[in-house]
Amino acid sequence: MKCLLIFAVCCLALAKSQQFWFPIIQYYPIDGNFDYPSIVPIQPILPIQPIVPSTPRYADNGEYPYQVAIQVDGKAHCGGTLISKKHVLTAAHCTHDWIQQGKDKRTIKVIAGTSVLDGSGTVLRVANVSQHQHFGQQSESSAILINDIAIITLTQEIKESSTVKIIKLPPDNFEIGDNTQVMVSGFGTTELGGPPSRKLKSLYMSVTNPSICATNWQNRGSVTVAHICAKPIEEFGACEGDSGGPLVLADKSTIVGIVSQGIGLGCKSGWPDLYTRVSYYLDWINSQIALTS
Known part of the structure; x- marks a missing residue:
């Protein structure tokens, strides 16, 4: 966390004059035995908007079988996506601290096969974490991140089921049109x-x-x-x-x-x-x- 916080302080100094927004991972407790992270604001940096329509649309179990939750030290941290039987795609700003701190991989878990974080689902252990070598801000005067991509390698292959599935990557030269x-x-x-x-x-x-x-x-x-x-x-x-x-x-x-x-x-x-x-x-x-x- 120390490295990322130093990085965030630099962003904050810029934000005071240019109103930049930058994600910072922090933890806070909620009821029960769960502690969840948050992308929280360091004023005047503001968080991004939540994934809910006017009435929240909750997923049925198995509706998004490629979706995983990533936990660190028993606390929810980020999301991710199963792209092979051993690999999870996620954001580099989620993994930055682990790599900088030499985080013990035994403290990182990937939870698959559930739409409710209630202790159910399949717990997957982490063998390796790779983030893009050029992840960071575009420049000292920019708040936009570039190369915000990372891959988590699991210790063993997943077993696909009705609630655990791999999603396809896009083909080469894939283009997505406006308003898609x-x-x-x-x-x-x-x-x-x-x-x-x-x-x-x-x-x-x-x-x-x-x-x-x-x-x-x-x-x-x-x-x-x-x-x-x-x-x-x-x-x-x-x-x-x-x-x-x-x-x-x-x-x-x-x-x-x-x-x-x-x-x-x-x-x-x-x-x-x-x-x-x-x-x-x-x-x-x-x-x-x-x-x-």
């Missing part, structure tokens, strides 16, 4: 400052034209071809605890993005969130899988 309907899911909060959800939720999003997205994110950095912008159809977007989770095609066949950042102008801002574009990193993903298979 996509879906995001996660265990994040349902209101700013509130506790994350024990139940998996989902929300439909619409892919936003890059030029419109760039206008929304102006003065915060450059939206690039390595990003996907997706706008909440029902005003709400991704939030605290959803980081690293999947953005998928509406038919849930293919992952296209990884939850990365949001502007965070309130829960109902309707502004587009930023996702890591999976198709841009196919070579990197395949190389990491080859190295750890």
Whole structure:
């Protein structure tokens, strides 16, 4: 955490003059035996919006069998996606601390096969964590993250079932058109400052034209071809605890993005969130899988 906090302080100094937003992972307790993390604001940095429509859409068990929850020291930390029998795709800002601190991998668990964080599901152990070697801010004057992608390698192969399945990666040269309907899911909060959800939720999003997205994110950095912008159809977007989770095609066949950042102008801002574009990193993903298979 120390390294990331130093990084965040630098961002905060910039934010005072330019109103940047930057995700910081922290923990706080809720009822029961669960402690959940949050992407929380260090003023004036604001969190991104929660994954809930006007009425939360909770997932049925097995509805999103590729979705996993990542726990650290027994506490929920981020989301992730099963992309092979031994590999989980997530965000680099979720794994940054572990790598910097030399985190004992025995303290990191991946929970698959459940839509409710109640102790059910399959516990998967971690063998290796690889994040993109050039992960970070675009520049000292930018709040936008680049190369926000990481892969967790499991100690053993998963057994697929009705509630545990691998999702397809996009094909080479995959293009996703403006206004394409996509879906995001996660265990994040349902209101700013509130506790994350024990139940998996989902929300439909619409892919936003890059030029419109760039206008929304102006003065915060450059939206690039390595990003996907997706706008909440029902005003709400991704939030605290959803980081690293999947953005998928509406038919849930293919992952296209990884939850990365949001502007965070309130829960109902309707502004587009930023996702890591999976198709841009196919070579990197395949190389990491080859190295750890």
